[in-house]
Amino acid sequence: MGLYIQTLALSIIGVFLLWFAYTLFFRNAFIRRATRRRRRKPGKTATGIPGAPRTCPVCSAILAKGERVKSTAYPSMGGKDRLMHISGCAYCLEGDRVRTCPVCGATLKPDDILVARMYDKPGRSHVHVIGCSQCKKIGKK
Ligand SMILES: [Zn+2]
Ligand SMILES: [Zn+2]
Incomplete structure (x- = not known):
């Protein structure tokens, strides 16, 4: 039972970290694109x-x-x-x-x-x- 909860917790953390990394990456890419577009004007x-x-x-x-x-x-x-x-x-x-x-x-x-x-x-x-x-x-x- 303890092992089950531990595995569950670990996978939740894993999913969260993955989500966090993706958000960070996409947001950075978006900001970079936005600034480039503004400079081009x-x-x-x-x-x-x-x-x-x-x-x-x-x-x-x-x-x-x-x-x-x-x-x-x-x-x-x-x-x-x-x-x-x-x-x-x-x-x-x-x-x-x-x-x-x-x-x-x-x-x-x-x-x-x-x-x-x-x-x-x-x-x-x-x-x-x-x-x-x-x-x-x-x-x-
Ligand atoms: Zn001004
Ligand atoms: Zn002044």
């Missing part, structure tokens, strides 16, 4: 004027319709403006483009963010970048 992102509409404030990439800049807006502290943290667009978050702060000109690391104030206006909201996590000295441990 040549010159899809043109560099625009910083601050222009539909332009990433971090890397100045001109974004197509539907492409969004990843940002977090915080609730208003009673004023007309809201604090906003901008991480970047799909291109610079993937490391394909150089991320720079429009205020201090520093090159941003992948975990650095831009700090902005968002003014809610009827019709459209205005975003004003006031610095990055380097020149605003936030998020530093």
Whole structure:
């Protein structure tokens, strides 16, 4: 009886390990293919004027319709403006483009963010970048 349970346990472990190895292998192959495909897209992102509409404030990439800049807006502290943290667009978050702060000109690391104030206006909201996590000295441990 003990031997039976032992054999059962061993085969379960065996199957699990096999499954794990397969998942790891296939996932790696998939990621490699995905990155290669992304690199093959040549010159899809043109560099625009910083601050222009539909332009990433971090890397100045001109974004197509539907492409969004990843940002977090915080609730208003009673004023007309809201604090906003901008991480970047799909291109610079993937490391394909150089991320720079429009205020201090520093090159941003992948975990650095831009700090902005968002003014809610009827019709459209205005975003004003006031610095990055380097020149605003936030998020530093
Ligand atoms: Zn960007
Ligand atoms: Zn800065």
